[in-house]
Amino acid sequence: MFDDLRDLYQEVILDHGRKPRNFRRLEDADRHARGDNPMCGDRMELWVKLEADGRIADAAFQGKGCAISMASASLMTETVRGKTPAEAHALGDTFRALAMTGTCPDCGAELADDMERLQVLGGVSEYPSRVKCATLAWHTLNNALDDKQEAASSE
Amino acid sequence: MDGAVVATGFDVARVRQDFPILSQTVRGKTLVFLDSGASAQKPRAVIDTMVRTMETAYANVHRGAYNLSEKATAAYEAARAAVARFLNAADEREIVFTSSSTAAINLVAHSYGRGVLKAGDAVLISEMEHHANLVPWQMLRDAHGVELRVARVTDAGELDMADVEAKLEDGRVKLVAVTHMSNVLGTVTPAERLATLAHAHGAKLLLDGSQAAVHRRVDMQAIGCDFYVFTGHKLYGPTGIGVLWGRMELLERMPPFLGGGDMIAEVSLERFLPASVPAKFEAGTPPIIEAIGLHAAIDYVESIGMTAIEAHERTLVDRATTKLSAIEGLTLMGRAQDRGGVFAFALDVAHAHDLATLLDRTGIAVRSGRHCAEPLHARFNVESTCRASFGLYTTVEEIDYLAEALVKAREFFS
Numbered sequence: 001m002f003d004d005l006r007d008l009y010q011e012v013i014l015d016h017g018r019k020p021r022n023f024r025r026l027e028d029a030d031r032h033a034r035g036d037n038p039m040c041g042d043r044m045e046l047w048v049k050l051e052a053d054g055r056i057a058d059a060a061f062q063g064k065g066c067a068i069s070m071a072s073a074s075l076m077t078e079t080v081r082g083k084t085p086a087e088a089h090a091l092g093d094t095f096r097a098l099a100m101t102g103t104c105p106d107c108g109a110e111l112a113d114d115m116e117r118l119q120v121l122g123g124v125s126e127y128p129s130r131v132k133c134a135t136l137a138w139h140t141l142n143n144a145l146d147d148k149q150e151a152a153s154s155e
Numbered sequence: 156m157d158g159a160v161v162a163t164g165f166d167v168a169r170v171r172q173d174f175p176i177l178s179q180t181v182r183g184k185t186l187v188f189l190d191s192g193a194s195a196q197k198p199r200a201v202i203d204t205m206v207r208t209m210e211t212a213y214a215n216v217h218r219g220a221y222n223l224s225e226k227a228t229a230a231y232e233a234a235r236a237a238v239a240r241f242l243n244a245a246d247e248r249e250i251v252f253t254s255s256s257t258a259a260i261n262l263v264a265h266s267y268g269r270g271v272l273k274a275g276d277a278v279l280i281s282e283m284e285h286h287a288n289l290v291p292w293q294m295l296r297d298a299h300g301v302e303l304r305v306a307r308v309t310d311a312g313e314l315d316m317a318d319v320e321a322k323l324e325d326g327r328v329k330l331v332a333v334t335h336m337s338n339v340l341g342t343v344t345p346a347e348r349l350a351t352l353a354h355a356h357g358a359k360l361l362l363d364g365s366q367a368a369v370h371r372r373v374d375m376q377a378i379g380c381d382f383y384v385f386t387g388h389k390l391y392g393p394t395g396i397g398v399l400w401g402r403m404e405l406l407e408r409m410p411p412f413l414g415g416g417d418m419i420a421e422v423s424l425e426r427f428l429p430a431s432v433p434a435k436f437e438a439g440t441p442p443i444i445e446a447i448g449l450h451a452a453i454d455y456v457e458s459i460g461m462t463a464i465e466a467h468e469r470t471l472v473d474r475a476t477t478k479l480s481a482i483e484g485l486t487l488m489g490r491a492q493d494r495g496g497v498f499a500f501a502l503d504v505a506h507a508h509d510l511a512t513l514l515d516r517t518g519i520a521v522r523s524g525r526h527c528a529e530p531l532h533a534r535f536n537v538e539s540t541c542r543a544s545f546g547l548y549t550t551v552e553e554i555d556y557l558a559e560a561l562v563k564a565r566e567f568f569s
Contacts, residue, residue, distance in 0.1 A: 001563045005516055009509070014568070017509075040508055040524045041532075041539035064538050066506035067568070127512060 008123040008130075009067065017067030020074035022060040034151040035063070035140030042069040042133060046077075046140045056080050056088060059141070066133050072121055073137035079114050085145040091115075092138040098122050099134045165463040171548045173198040173455070184518030187553045192338055192366060192497050192544025193522050194388045197452075201392055204451035205444050216443055217417060217434075231443050234450035235433075241453045242383065242400050243374040249406065251399040251433040252441050256365040257287040259384035259399035260332070262412045262436060263361060264291035267330070267382075270410040274300030276329040279322055279358070281344075282308040282534050283337045286527045288363045292332060304328060308534060312340035312489025316348070323356035331360045335367035335383075339528045339542065340489030341472075341497035343367060350379035359405070365389055369546075370468055370495045372461040375400055387445060391546070392452030396445035399436070406432040413438040456547070464547045468496045471545045471554060478558040484565055488535055496545030499526065502561065505568040507539040513564045514541070519557055 026047035035044045044063025051057045059077040063070065076095075080088045094111055095118050098104045102125030104115055124134045132154040139152035171177050174196045179186055188196060208230065214223035216231045239247040253259040268291075272278070278292050278301055296303040304322045307315040314333065322328065331353045336343045346362055353360040361382035364373055368385035375383060382405070387396035401409075411418050411429050415438035421428040429435045456464060475498050479487055484503035502510055511523035522542045525532045532539065543557055 001560060002513055002516055002567050005513060005567075008512070009567070038529070042508075043538075066508040068509070130508065130512060133508060 008127065010120045010123070012120045013067060013071040016071035016074040020061075020070050022058075022074065022077035023062060024060045025062060026058060026060045029060075031144040031147065033140050033144035033148065035136045035143075035153070036151040037065075037069075037132060037136055037153055037155045039155050040066075040133070042066060042136055044069070044073055044137065044140055046073070046137070046144050048141070048144050054084060056083050056085070061137070061140075065136075066130075068121070068124060068130055068133040069136050072134045073140075075118055075121070076137045076141060079117055080141065088141060088145060092142060095121075095138055096135050099124050099131050101125055165459070165467045167467065167548065167550050170459065171550075173200065174548055175199060175202070177548060181518045181520070182516060184516075187517070187519040187556060189543040189545065189549065189553065189557060190520045190522050191369075191546035191549070192389070192542065193526075194394070195369065195391045195546050196548070197393070198391055198455050200455045201448050201451045205393060205448040208444055208447050213444065215440055227443060230447050230450075231441065234446040237450045237453045238398055238400075241457070242368075242398075243376050244400055245376060246403055248432050249375075249400055249403055251401065251406070251436045252446055253384075253397040253399055253436075254395055254442060255397040256363060256384045256386040257397070259397045260288055260361070260363065261291045262399055263332075263382055263384075263401070264295045266409040266412045266436070267359075267405065268292075268295040268301065269299050271405075271408060272299070272301050272329055275302070275327070277302040277304050277327045279304045279306060279319070279328045279331045279333075281306040281314055281319075281333045283312070283314070283340055283342065283528065283531050284332075284334055285338050285363065285365065286529070287365075288332055288334060289530070302327070306333070308340075308342075308531070311491060312337070312342050313491045314342070314344045314349075316345070316352075319349070320352060323352065323358060326357050328353075328356065328358045331358050333360075333362065335362040335364045335373070336370065336495050336497070337489070337528075337531075338366050338497060338544075339499045339526050339531055339540070340491060341494040341499075342489055342491035343371075343493040343495055345493075346373075346378045346380060350381075354379070366495065366497065371465050381405055387449040387452060390449070390452050391455060393445045393448040395442045396449045398449075403432065406436070409436075411435050411438070415439045417441075459547065467547060468545060468549075470551065471496050471549055474551050474554045475543070475545075475557075478554055479561075482558060482561050482565070485561065486537075488537060488540055496549070497542065498544070499540040499542045501537055501540050502565055502568070504565055507541045509568065510541050510561075510564055513567060514557075514560055517556070517560045519560055521557075 029047035030050045031048040042065030046061045049058040135154045143152040212226045216228040238250045307318045359381040364385040383400040388394040418438040419427045488499040507523040
């Protein structure tokens, strides 16, 4: 009945959705932000620990939401470790383009490895109402890195 | 086909032919439209009437002394008469056209709320209100100093009548504003009992009939409420048209809501004298084509008969209750004794949005999220649900297909 949905719900996404990585509170976090899509009910809290040179030492989250939003947050926390805030912002922009269009022609060599990991979420581009699920984590990361107090939303 | 359906002479296959949209496919699958509670599909009769009006009988109403305007005015006023009959209103003038149920409730909250209620009076709503019957009262509370009380909903999803009574006890509640049928739980509230109870404690009763008016006969004189609202687009009519019914003596006491053309009897640069009811509440050019479309929709459902529709939907509700209850890991929100064809549910292994995406692939359209009832989801401690809601064109086979798809969806996510 749902075979053609394997493009969207690849095994990696189902796995990260069921068992999200870095699903914990970071007690000694330097940055923190909330993400909230109130219309659909996706919610998350994100913590970021920074190195002395400003790079992301660790990122972790907790929340409730659909498989896409949880998997996206899980994959994001794995991907942004070691990045400078500027690099993380750039990666987020590229990821949003991927989620909206399904392709990433401007990815460039320096983002290639990271985008390969995130490519599994490219299937959401076929489902306009689900793009916001995939991008909520990245909006939340932007707010954390920019030290914004208000909750991020992608609705 | 089911015995009960045959007994009423209701032929769902024939009814479905009246709705052009139902024959289309979605992603290669036959459309199974289970989101009528959000907005219902339109029969050919409504579509044709609206097109014919625009092609042959359209002009602004109440303004021109020429043939087309007279024709349009007559059709617009005939729509008012049709709504009055549909609701069994005592007087046609008690029908006020608005743009939606939301607009009708806001009209009462502004006009009755600010013009008749006083600071210190209380308004009683319930936990299962659509945001349209919650936020206008919060706005009134903040602007006008009335108290807002909220009656509880029981674990079964019924209005807690003991709590309603307790909250009316001190006599400060002057208006009870509750749904006649929950858009999430399907619960039908005891309208007549509420009217008796409210009146015994010196309060008026407003019923939000957005869902109820579609599924059963609603009779203003039998219910005994004071205000009733419903919307055209859920009753197989167009968007942009809603109805406020109010008792004549209340409408007469209420100040106008919106100011503008058509709502005045006299106007000078210094002052205005409002028109009489209902024109007083219909400022500006009204939704003319939409009112005429609503008239066609009422004629359509009445040609089938509300009793037959009710009986058909009873079969659907029974089938859905049995089928959905049997699915492992599925939680139904609300198990009211008296309920209509609205079922909100959650699956243990899948979030509502994931589930809706899967169902869409099978051609099934359901709503997912919180259905404009965020406090109710908090009350039942549920993040979000999928909601299947039925219309007169829904079939038993569609419900079986939904149940089959839900079982497969659970396998997919497990």
